[in-house]
Amino acid sequence: MKKLCLVLFAFTNISYALPLNITPAYPLPTGIIPGNPVFAAYTVENNTHKQLNNLLVNPPNNVSINTTGCGATFNLASGSSCTLSLKITGTVNAQDSDVNNHLFVCLPGRKTCIGTNQPLNVQELKTPAYIYAGSTASSGLLSQCFIDPETGFVAGSLPINPSVTTTCPSTGTGVTFTSPQWIAFTASGQQVYITDADASTIWLCNVNTETAQFTNCQNSTASGFTAPAGIALNTAGTQAYVADATKNQVFLCNVNIYTGILSGCADSGAGAIFSEPGGIAITPDNATAFIANRSSTTISGCSINASTGQLSSCSTTGGFVEAFDLVIAPAGVAQGTLVYVTDNATLKIKVCTISGNTLNCSTVNSYTFNTGTNLYDNYSFNSPKGITLAISKAKNATSQIATVYVANSTLGSAGIAVCNYCQTNCPNSSSAGALICTNANISQINNIVGIALLD
Amino acid sequence: MIKNAKNKKAVKAFALLCCLGSLNTSEALTTHLHPVISLGGGIAATSNVGNSIHFPIVNTASDEFYNYTASHSTQENAFYDIFIGNEWRLNSSLGLQAGVDYNQIHTFKAAGTLLQGIDIPSADQYSYHFRLLSRQLLAEGKFFYSLNDRFYPYFLLGLGVAFNKSYDFQTSVPPFLTFTRQYSNHMKQAFSYLAGVGIDIAITPHWRAGVAYRFTDLGKVSLGPASINGIPVSGTLSQTHFYVNEAMAQLSWIY
Numbered sequence: 001m002k003k004l005c006l007v008l009f010a011f012t013n014i015s016y017a018l019p020l021n022i023t024p025a026y027p028l029p030t031g032i033i034p035g036n037p038v039f040a041a042y043t044v045e046n047n048t049h050k051q052l053n054n055l056l057v058n059p060p061n062n063v064s065i066n067t068t069g070c071g072a073t074f075n076l077a078s079g080s081s082c083t084l085s086l087k088i089t090g091t092v093n094a095q096d097s098d099v100n101n102h103l104f105v106c107l108p109g110r111k112t113c114i115g116t117n118q119p120l121n122v123q124e125l126k127t128p129a130y131i132y133a134g135s136t137a138s139s140g141l142l143s144q145c146f147i148d149p150e151t152g153f154v155a156g157s158l159p160i161n162p163s164v165t166t167t168c169p170s171t172g173t174g175v176t177f178t179s180p181q182w183i184a185f186t187a188s189g190q191q192v193y194i195t196d197a198d199a200s201t202i203w204l205c206n207v208n209t210e211t212a213q214f215t216n217c218q219n220s221t222a223s224g225f226t227a228p229a230g231i232a233l234n235t236a237g238t239q240a241y242v243a244d245a246t247k248n249q250v251f252l253c254n255v256n257i258y259t260g261i262l263s264g265c266a267d268s269g270a271g272a273i274f275s276e277p278g279g280i281a282i283t284p285d286n287a288t289a290f291i292a293n294r295s296s297t298t299i300s301g302c303s304i305n306a307s308t309g310q311l312s313s314c315s316t317t318g319g320f321v322e323a324f325d326l327v328i329a330p331a332g333v334a335q336g337t338l339v340y341v342t343d344n345a346t347l348k349i350k351v352c353t354i355s356g357n358t359l360n361c362s363t364v365n366s367y368t369f370n371t372g373t374n375l376y377d378n379y380s381f382n383s384p385k386g387i388t389l390a391i392s393k394a395k396n397a398t399s400q401i402a403t404v405y406v407a408n409s410t411l412g413s414a415g416i417a418v419c420n421y422c423q424t425n426c427p428n429s430s431s432a433g434a435l436i437c438t439n440a441n442i443s444q445i446n447n448i449v450g451i452a453l454l455d
Numbered sequence: 456m457i458k459n460a461k462n463k464k465a466v467k468a469f470a471l472l473c474c475l476g477s478l479n480t481s482e483a484l485t486t487h488l489h490p491v492i493s494l495g496g497g498i499a500a501t502s503n504v505g506n507s508i509h510f511p512i513v514n515t516a517s518d519e520f521y522n523y524t525a526s527h528s529t530q531e532n533a534f535y536d537i538f539i540g541n542e543w544r545l546n547s548s549l550g551l552q553a554g555v556d557y558n559q560i561h562t563f564k565a566a567g568t569l570l571q572g573i574d575i576p577s578a579d580q581y582s583y584h585f586r587l588l589s590r591q592l593l594a595e596g597k598f599f600y601s602l603n604d605r606f607y608p609y610f611l612l613g614l615g616v617a618f619n620k621s622y623d624f625q626t627s628v629p630p631f632l633t634f635t636r637q638y639s640n641h642m643k644q645a646f647s648y649l650a651g652v653g654i655d656i657a658i659t660p661h662w663r664a665g666v667a668y669r670f671t672d673l674g675k676v677s678l679g680p681a682s683i684n685g686i687p688v689s690g691t692l693s694q695t696h697f698y699v700n701e702a703m704a705q706l707s708w709i710y
Contacts, residue, residue, distance in 0.1 A: 016635055019519070019577040047577040053516065094631075099684070102631045109517035111683040112573070115632045 018416065019052070020076075020105055021045040022116040025083050026258035029188065031125040031209040033454075037189060037237075038088045038121060038188035039257040043107055044070055045081035050125055052076050058104040058113065060120060062090030085257075086120075086226040094121035104360065123326050129390070130212045131405055131416060132171065133448045134194060140177035142194065143445050144213060146418065147453075152390060152403045153418050154440035168442050174217035180228045182279070182325075182386070182450035187237025189454055193220060193261035195228040198243060202228050202259050212454055222253050222262035230292070230325065230450070232280040239309040243277035243288055250291055250302075252279060252309055269310035270302050279325030279386070279450075288357055290339065292323040299341065300321050301357030314346050315357040321345035325387045325450065328354075329402045331421065340364075340404055342384040349384060349406060349419075365434040367427050376427040379437045380416060382410035386451040404435060407448035415441040484617045491552050493538035495667075495705030502529040504577045504587060505565035506694035510636070512573075521636055523583065523692060525567040528617050532561040534701060538595060538600055541710055556595040556613055556649075560699065563690075569626060571635060585624040585638070589673045589697065591617050591647055599655065607655040607663065617647035617673040617695065638691055640677035645674025655707060673697040 013293035040063075047053055053075045057065050065072045065084035074082060096102065103120060106113035112422050118277035130149040131154060145147070146155045147420040154168075172180070177200040185192050185207070192214055194203040202222045224230075226246040233240050233255065241261060242251040253265040268289075269317045272276045275296035282289050282304070289311055291300045304313035322345035329338045338353040339359055348364065352359035368379035386407035408419040419435035426434060442448075500632040505525035512518040540554015565585050593615035611655025622640035653667025677693035 017577055018579060019573045049576055050515075050574065052573075099470060099631060099634075107517045107685070109514070111517060111634065111688065112684055113521045113634050113684065115629075116633065383518045 014292045016059045017047045018114050019046070019049055019112070020055075020082075020114040022084070022103070022105060022114060024116075024118050026256075028118065028120060029088065029122055029190065031190065032088060032091065032122050033125050033189045036187060036189040038122065038190065040086045041069070041090060041258050042084045042086070042103070042116060043081050044076065044084050046076040046078055049078050051078055052107065053348070054108045056106045056108065056110065057084065058091045058102075058106060058110070059086060060096070060101045060103055062092055063088050063103070063120065063424075067137055075401060088120065088122055090122075091124050092122040093137075093377055094119040095373045102145070112151050113193075115161045125209050126304055130454050131388070132192075132214075132452050133386070133416065133442065134177075134183055135179035135409075135414070135447050140180060140196075141170050141276075141445050142172045142180045142183075142214070143442060144171040145439070145440070145442065147390075147427075152420070153438060154405075154416050154442075160216070168445070172203070172205055172214040172217050174205070174215065175219075177203065180450075182228075182232040183452035184231040184233060185452060185454060186255065186260050187233065187257065191455075192452070193231050193240070193262075195231050195450075196241065197227040197229055198223050200359060201225065202231065202242065202262060203293075204262070207275065207454065211371065220253075220260070220262045224251065224265050229277060230279040232282050232289070234282055234309060235284065235303070236284040241280050241311075242283070243274070243280055243291060245276045245278065245294070248272045248277065250274060250280065250289070250311060251327075252311070268302075269305075270314050273314060274300060278323070279327075279342075281328045283327045283328060283354065284330050284337065288354070290328075290359070292320075292326050292341065294322055294324055295323055296343075297323070299359060301359065303357060304455075305360050313357060317352070317359040317361065319361055320350070324403055327387045327389050327404070329389060330391070336400075340387055340389065342381075342387045342406060344383055344385055347381050347384065349381065349387070349404070351433070365427075366437050367422075367434055368437050368439070376436070379417075379435075379439075381406055381437075382408035382414075384417075385409040387448050388451050388453045390453050405450045405453065408439060409446075409448045412448050415439050416448070416451060477638070480499075485621045489542040490710045491538070491540050491542045491554065491707055492703050493536070493707040495536040495703045497504055497534060497536075497703035498531050499534045499560045499699050499701045500529060500531045500695070501563065502527050503694075503696070504530060504563045505567055505697045506692065507567070508690075514632075519571050519573050520578075520647070522570040523567055525565065525681060528566075530563055532563060534558055534560040534703075536703060536705070538707075539576050540592055540595070541683065544554070544601075545677065550599050550601060552597040552599070552609075556593045556615075557591065558593075559590045560588075560672075563589075565621075568637070570632075571628075571629075577618050579633075579659055581627040581635070583624070583626040585674060585678060586622055587691070587697075588620040588622070589617055589676075589699075591615060591649070591671065593647065593649055595649070597636055605657045607657070607665070608653070609667075611669070612651065612667075612668070613649035615647055619643045619645060619676045619699075621676055621678045621692075624692075634684045636681045636683055638681050641691075643677045645704065646658035648672055649675045651701070651703075653703070653705075655699065655705070659682045661709055662665055665705050667701075667703045668704060669701040669703060670700065671699050673699060 029038040068082035104113040203215035204220035229242040252268040275293040298316040302314040352361035367376040419437035483506035536558040593613035599609035649671040651669030655663040655665030
């Protein structure tokens with residue numbers, strides 16, 4: 001037998017391939033924003049002439065194995081392959097001297113293990129926070145504004161001189177937007193969707209990991225829309241809900257978690273029951289989707305099927321004149337899980353608690369700083385449309401509280417209001433929970449619609 | 456047990472040669488004692504470093520095969536030699552130098568190719584190497600013939616122990632691409648012998664210079680236990696005999 005082997009070694013044209021070929025199925029991520037997982041996928045192919053059973057995956061630190069695809073333990077027939085899907089929640093060092101911190105697929109017993117020529121190398125991104133604003137009346141302008149990391153204010157809008165006009169550069173290379181409106185980031189924060197209602201298109205851009213600018217924008221390939229408006233991803237980042245303002249439907253699309261490509265867009269299951277739907281927000285438990293109906297004074301709340309993502313059992317909450325957009329404060333915030341809604345026609349922000357698929361809402365008092373004798377003046381929003389929020393941006397915050405950003409869309413004086421939840425020293429005893437706002441005028445953009453935060 | 460028996464054999468042989476000088480077989484042997492100290496050095500050459508070994512798959516569900524093919528390229532290295540003993544004249548022409556010899560050869564490199572895989576189509580070839588440092592401690596006898604007390608052709612025999620240190624095993628297997636067998640360093644004590652011929656030339660009544668050719672078997676060479684990814688596995692890289700040819704120049708002082 002030994003002689004036979006030696007003869008074979010001498011005369012066989014040996015292909016220098018490992019028992020398993022482990023190659024990236026998509027371009028590998030190189031950076032991670034803390035708190036935002038990124039995803040990687042490898043194709044694992046059996047190069048041997050025998051079936052390999054009970055293969056075990058040894059993931060690096062900060063990497064877990066998705067059950068879809070190969071999974072953590074799998075069998076692989078000769079010549080066949082599967083996709084190994086990985087979720088990355090922290091940095092991964094390709095040069096780590098500890099072999100246990102590298103990706104290997106092992107035969108039982110872990111004596112025969114195969115790695116990859118293209119290992120994961122994911123560095124932490126320290127991108128500053130930016131807010132992005134899309135508009136309908138500025139020649140398709142999409143603006144990127146810097147956020148002061150200490151105060152959370154949009155640069156140029158510091159409290160001591162709130163009237164200074166901010167200049168935010170435009171962003172988005174590769175395409176010409178018609179009316180970029182709503183903006184939503186993928187779970188990794190490294191791709192972004194921009195709905196362009198007038199172009200009936202959802203654009204997909206990469207987010208530059210250093211400058212946070214939108215680059216290489218391209219058609220997301222999602223189709224079937226007439227006027228895509230609000231867009232939101234489920235908590236896993238695997239599905240996207242898109243409101244179509246003309247078809248009065250909400251579409252459900254699959255998200256390629258590695259590339260951001262949208263596919264399989266179809267009615268979410270709720271049907272054409274909405275009325276010029278705008279903003280969409282998903283509850284942190286991924287149980288309910290709330291959709292603002294801009295033409296029917298209501299907000300719809302629909303149950304999300306846990307396995308399919310489809311919407312059903314929709315209820316409505318009234319009391320609005322033109323509910324335009326909404327955002328949900330995540331769990332862990334001092335105020336609790338609250339929904340903030342822009343009511344464009346009343347120039348007010350409403351704050352709501354969640355009760356199943358409905359909301360209990362009240363108007364929020366809003367104030368601004370006064371340089372005179374009174375500490376605060378009343379603050380009025382200017383046709384508020386898009387709304388988003390960040391956590392712990394408030395100056396001197398004593399706990400995890402929300403800072404709410406509101407798009408003031410009035411033509412000629414568009415800007416972004418930066419509003420902090422009032423904890424202490426509120427304007428009066430009845431105003432606890434009010435929003436203390438500062439306006440950042442943005443010179444080059446009019447009629448801001450959607451805003452989104454990369455934090 | 457086998458190791459102990461071999462060591463005992465080597466010690467006995469060593470003692471036999473050492474004691475030749477003290478045998479009371481003739482008046483000449485007992486009345487003409489001459490201490491000898493020799494220093495030598497030269498070139499040691501071998502094409503016998505390493506051994507081709509095949510480790511087959513034992514468990515088809517979990518193992519790979521590992522096929523080591525030694526390159527057996529010829530290597531030359533310097534060595535040095537120290538001999539301390541006594542010289543006896545058996546008669547006017549024949550004599551014997553007997554004593555203890557210690558020598559050390561500069562490090563040899565055992566190298567070759569490693570083929571590992573689950574089956575032939577998916578096997579990969581890498582290179583491997585480790586270092587080998589050998590030292591010998593021998594009981595040595597040099598039987599010489601005196602031509603006019605100026606030329607001393609001789610043959611020599613030595614028996615004793617070799618200390619073969621195998622260390623620094625490395626492969627070209629990319630460390631994060633796949634695993635391979637790793638071997639620990641190991642010092643192997645082995646029975647060893649040496650034989651040679653040469654000639655010494657008297658420079659002065661007390662100094663001789665000479666040259667010699669020597670052939671030696673340094674005995675068994677072995678790396679230490681093997682492991683893969685920290686898991687012990689059976690078998691190691693070894694060879695039963697390590698043959699070396701030596702060309703040596705030597706300077707001796709005889710009292």
